[in-house]
Amino acid sequence: MVIDETGTPVGQMETARAITLAQSKGLDLVEVAPQARPPVCKILDYNAYLFQQEKKERKAKANQKKVELKGVRLTFRIGPNDRETRKRTALEFLEEGHKVLLEMRLSGRENALADHGRKVMENFVTELGDKVVVEQPLGRMGNRFTMIIGKKK
Structure with missing residues (x-):
């Protein structure tokens, strides 16, 4: 034709x-x-x-929106006020359309108590509520925990 x-x-x-x-x-x-x-x-x-x-x-x-990966670093012994600040920061990044890399470095004795670090990370995500979805599950690479979250659609 x-x-x-x-x-x-x-x-x-x-x-x-x-x-x-x-x-x-x-x-x-x-x-x-x-x-x-x-x-x-x-x-x-x-x-x-x-x-x-x-x-x-x-x-x-x-016309495509570029999605950046923004980082929020948590600590093993994070206090309640710092936790709230990090939550606010993570939610701001998500509202801007970015994905958020949650990171926790363990040092010294903290490596032996890695389960506590894992719980801190998981609790942080549950405190963010149903506004977020886990895009990369919690993983451990060497002496750090990482997780990537995104905004729920």
Whole structure:
């Protein structure tokens, strides 16, 4: 199936005939839907077509919101006021549309009491309530616990 430069269907024809028709108009024959039966080809200026496609992609990319990963660091012996401050900060990041990396570094004796650190992290997430969803579960890498949370949709 061949479509001319104005968008009107010309009909079905052999490839060679379609190419000569396009060349007679000083344009190119571009296959726009190869999966269709019969394949759909369009007579157009290929460079202009590529430019339009790139322009569309740039516009789509500009309209996408970039999601950043913001960090909130908790401590093994975090106090109630610090906990509230960290919760407020995490919720602000989530409201801005970012994901939040919760991190806790363990040092010295804290490594032997890692279960307490795990509980502190889990309690922090439950205190944030049903506004958040865990995107990466709590994991331990060396001497630190990490978890990624996002805003519930």
